[in-house]
Amino acid sequence: MPMHEANRMLRLPPYLFTIVDNWKREVRTQGVDVIDFSMGNPDFEPPPHVVQAMREALKMKGIHRYSKFDEEIERNLRRAIAKWYHGRFGVDLDPDKEVLPLIGSKEGIAHLSLAFLNNDDLALVPSPAYPVHFNGVIMAGGILYTIPLKEENGYLPDFGSIPRETTRHSKLMFLSYPHNPTTAVCDLEFFNKVIHWGHDKDIIVAHDLTYSDIVFGPKRAHSILEVKNSRKFCVEFHTLSKSYSMAGWRMGFAVGNKDILKSVAKTKSYVDFGLFRAIQHAATAALTVPQGYVKTLVANYKKRIDYFVDGLNRIGWPTKKPAATFYIWCKIPQQYGALTSMEFTELLLRETGVAVAPGTGFGEMGEGYIRFAMVVSEARMKAALGRVKDFLQRKV
Numbered sequence: 001m002p003m004h005e006a007n008r009m010l011r012l013p014p015y016l017f018t019i020v021d022n023w024k025r026e027v028r029t030q031g032v033d034v035i036d037f038s039m040g041n042p043d044f045e046p047p048p049h050v051v052q053a054m055r056e057a058l059k060m061k062g063i064h065r066y067s068k069f070d071e072e073i074e075r076n077l078r079r080a081i082a083k084w085y086h087g088r089f090g091v092d093l094d095p096d097k098e099v100l101p102l103i104g105s106k107e108g109i110a111h112l113s114l115a116f117l118n119n120d121d122l123a124l125v126p127s128p129a130y131p132v133h134f135n136g137v138i139m140a141g142g143i144l145y146t147i148p149l150k151e152e153n154g155y156l157p158d159f160g161s162i163p164r165e166t167t168r169h170s171k172l173m174f175l176s177y178p179h180n181p182t183t184a185v186c187d188l189e190f191f192n193k194v195i196h197w198g199h200d201k202d203i204i205v206a207h208d209l210t211y212s213d214i215v216f217g218p219k220r221a222h223s224i225l226e227v228k229n230s231r232k233f234c235v236e237f238h239t240l241s242k243s244y245s246m247a248g249w250r251m252g253f254a255v256g257n258k259d260i261l262k263s264v265a266k267t268k269s270y271v272d273f274g275l276f277r278a279i280q281h282a283a284t285a286a287l288t289v290p291q292g293y294v295k296t297l298v299a300n301y302k303k304r305i306d307y308f309v310d311g312l313n314r315i316g317w318p319t320k321k322p323a324a325t326f327y328i329w330c331k332i333p334q335q336y337g338a339l340t341s342m343e344f345t346e347l348l349l350r351e352t353g354v355a356v357a358p359g360t361g362f363g364e365m366g367e368g369y370i371r372f373a374m375v376v377s378e379a380r381m382k383a384a385l386g387r388v389k390d391f392l393q394r395k396v
């Protein structure tokens with residue numbers, strides 16, 4: 001019997017990262033030692049006290065049951081998130097109404113679109129972007145209006161370029177700074193402009209603050225909720241995947257406008273039963289103790305970035321150091337400029353065993369770029385640099 005996927009699935013662009021995964025599998029079976037920079041999947045260990053809290057939680061009474069909003073573990077986590085937010089951004093949140101734990105932020109971002117978009121509702125989504133920002137819209141039946149993020153504008157959106165009618169009909173907009181994949185950061189002034197722009201429109205602004213902690217240099221990342229009146233139409237997404245190297249645990253949260261969060265929670269209640277209670281207990285431990293782990297983590301990523309970017313420049317691949325995130329967003333080397341980012345990614349992998357993410361995996365505006373994720377050790381980076389050097393020196 002032929003299986004016909006729903007039209008909403010057929011409207012999705014091909015998930016390019018699956019194609020890259022298939023190439024990786026193929027070259028591995030040919031005996032190639034793949035050095036994998038393609039996915040933002042942290043290789044550092046989570047904080048030991050969090051793992052210990054998890055161990056202890058597994059023995060607690062009732063820990064294996066479904067999660068319930070009113071129980072102590074759940075209440076403690078929401079309070080810990082609110083307290084962390086206050087300490088980090090000076091933003092006060094009602095833990096019961098303005099905090100929503102998520103099974104990873106990706107889940108929550110997809111459910112936000114599902115909760116609010118009718119078929120053919122418009123959503124404003126920057127390109128390049130983390131893929132669930134646009135794929136979530138498509139899966140919910142919405143229509144994408146792509147806001148191009150250009151290097152010459154610091155990868156910030158130009159709101160003036162969006163036609164007035166488009167804005168008027170848009171229900172949702174996504175933003176994310178520090179930005180994956182471009183590594184761009186924004187200041188509070190930018191968020192002030194966003195809130196000024198959005199205050200008289202019927203639009204939800206969703207800010208993805210996944211990389212809030214991984215920032216280098218004097219400036220810190222800002223919460224959009226630091227801006228007055230932002231809570232009228234904004235929500236913000238967070239995760240423990242990056243700051244605490246807990247990607248596989250699936251622990252994220254959303255904060256902000258209570259009515260928006262209520263609708264996301266309602267949508268989720270038809271789909272999932274919340275987070276494993278032991279994960280909630282351990283996540284509370286991650287957010288409550290002094291944040292020395294995060295400081296060390298950021299220093300370790302910075303060390304890797306310095307090593308790798310200096311190396312790329314030395315071997316003839318001009319590259320800038322990022323201000324934030326653990327990614328390196330690189331133009332395809334000039335001599336390969338005729339290739340698409342997918343073609344270049346495939347060639348690089350097949351010729352060197354070095355796996356990267358193609359820029360177009362993040363949307364059409366990613367064309368001409370590839371992304372390295374700093375999730376491999378310095379020793380493996382050294383090996384990768386050696387292979388890429390030989391590759392660049394070959395005659396094209």
Ligand SMILES: Cc1ncc(COP(=O)(O)O)c(C=O)c1O
Nearest residue numbers: 104105106130180210239241252
């Ligand atoms: C910008 C951005 N948002 C969300 C996510 C997903 O995070 P989580 O593991 O919480 O689903 C990622 C993961 O790479 C990301 O880069």
